[in-house]
Amino acid sequence: MGISKLSKGHNLRWESSRMMLPEHVTELNKSRLNNTKSKKPIIDEQQWNEFSLVFTEAQHLDRKIKITIWDDGFFVDIFGWLHNIDLHLKRIRLDIDEFEVEYIDFNDIVSVEFAD
Template identity: 30%
Template sequence: MGKKLEGNGLFESSRMMLPEHREQLVRRRDESGCRRRPSLDDQLLEQFALLLLESLEGHGEVAVGVFDPVRDDVVRGRVVQIDFTLRRIKMANDTETVSIRFADIVNVARV
């Protein structure tokens, strides 16, 4: 009982949200223009992986759609490296090299 009263223990042990507060948070997020990350099915993810591997092996260019809460960005270039441990791809074009997380990829297309 003593630990609950130390520091912020009393409030830490009683985390609860009223439905009215949750609705207000959802409404505020929707009004701010923030979007949710789309859920992609396994078949689509497999298609993205094949296109990225083809770009890595054949040095062909691809356009990768990158998720952002406000808007989607498109990065064009060729895949230089796929790092499965860090779950990132590295893309390069004439001007820059960009590292993109797997979780942020929402679309892949050939250029």
């Protein structure tokens, strides 16, 4: 006796309904992405003091720095030269190259170190 749609223990009855709507695929991809996200670390006062030392030295010696920021669950490294620190707007200006500038909010900064 052969296997048919109605054979006990086989899933052939539902074989034709194995499809996913685009909306389901989108939601599954969002769910997978959310599972890989990291929580934002809390930066304490001591770490901010260390950051300020790196900022000061980088600005005076014109050294390239690497700033790691937290962007919606992911860590992103940005390399450049510190141009200035705006305490009023709570952000720094980082010159990436001759034509590109990046403004980074204090709240997004996770770590600061020299790139060299």
